[in-house]
Amino acid sequence: MTDGWEDAGHGNWRAPAPWWKRVWVVTPLLVVVGAGAVAASPDLRHQVALSTTRVDPQFVELSFADETLARACLHTSQGSGFVIAVRSHLDAPAMLHWTATVSAGRSVGRGPAPHGDLDTRPGETVDATVRYAAPGRSYTVTINLTGRPEHLVLQCGEGGTS
Secondary structure: OOOOEEOOOOOOEEOOOOHHHHHHHHHHHHHHHHHHHHHHOHHHHHHHHHHHOOOOOOEEEEEEOOHHHHHOOOEEOOEEEEEEEEEEEOOOOEEEEEEEEEEEOOEEOOOOOOEEEEEEOEOOEEEEEEEEOOOOOOEEEEEEEOOOOOEEEEEEOOOOOO
């Protein structure tokens, strides 16, 4: 048994080609097959286009301006409230409408829901004060931006906040 190849009919032994020389034979074939698959498949063309271009994400950051103050769930004679902050990562200025929903268990707060508009500019942060009447000792406040997936939730209760 030998580790090499024998020349057919002559019995002359030849060493196998180094691995890198064998790879060069297969590589052009794989490149041609891959290019053909990309050219033939619209899904692969789309994926290659996405992989080779950078698209900045379009989103806004919605947060508490002062998380410690918001989590305290302060109640005063004028009602309750906190300040939200919105930082825009959009391409252009936008007017964002926010609404607050206050609920205690299964009941939603009575009266008009707190709401407002935020005039945002790319890269800038805008604040808004959210004022509401707390429906009891344990409740949830949810802030939504109309037409956007971002939202913010504050849970106040006897066992603490989250």
